[in-house]
Amino acid sequence: MNEKNMLLSRIKKYDFTLKELNLYLDTHPNCRRALSMFRKYRELRRDAVQEYNKRFGPLTPEQVTDTQSWTWVEDPWPWERR
């Protein structure tokens, strides 16, 4: 797996863990352990997304930071990948 896919895969794992904690916290809103784990994974995800943005471009349109060019359309679209 190349670095880009490894980073994407990490973000995917963080997203899943955050969703699981989200669902748990919906029914256990005062669980401090779940809250602290949620905070930890939110930071891990944020850092991974920032690294991805810096090296490979935006994952979502609002992550476009370039002031000269709409870099969102530069990436190969899913159906253009081999």
Next chain:
Amino acid sequence: MNLDLFDDMEGIILHEREASLVSEMKNNNGNGSMTRFPKNTPLAMAYVPFQQWGETYGDDEALSRGTLFPELDLPFLKGGADK
């Protein structure tokens, strides 16, 4: 009636009782006074035990198992897909 699915039901029940006792002792169920079951459980009613905070998988294993919580990792295989 023989439900293969629940062949270790007694083991599971024992395990859950112990686990809920331990978590009550530690008072770490994460939701104040919410225990696994309410104090009064009238007969002929069905109950879903209230989840208590416990072990968690790492993010890698969580995604591949489809849940963050080992106690919710219950592949229902015996009577179904693999037959």
